[in-house]
Amino acid sequence: MSDVTRLRHALPLSQDINKALIDLDSAIAKAIDTAKAAGLPQGLIVAELHGHAHAQTHNMVKA
Structure with missing residues (x-):
């Protein structure tokens, strides 16, 4: 996980x-509104x- 940035730092x-965050x-x-x-x-x-959140977490942990 060396490439993970802790935002508080x-x-x-x-x-x-x-x-990018915005x-x-x-x-x-928008995607949620479209799906609804x-x-x-x-x-x-x-x-x-x-x-998707679980998959991204898995990718961060295994890196």
């Missing part, structure tokens, strides 16, 4: 990182997000 965050948050929110509008059950949306 990297503060303040650069403008590039802040923009863009990521906006894209996730398409009629996906909320539980399925949550399960999908949880699965």
Whole structure:
């Protein structure tokens, strides 16, 4: 996990990182709104997000 940055040690965050975080948050929110509008059950949306979070955590831990 040597390539994982702990945010409390990297503060303040650069403008590039802040923009990337805002863009990521906006894209996730838009995708959730689109999924809801398409009629996906909320539980399925949550399960999908949880699965991706779990996979990313696994990738960080094994690195």
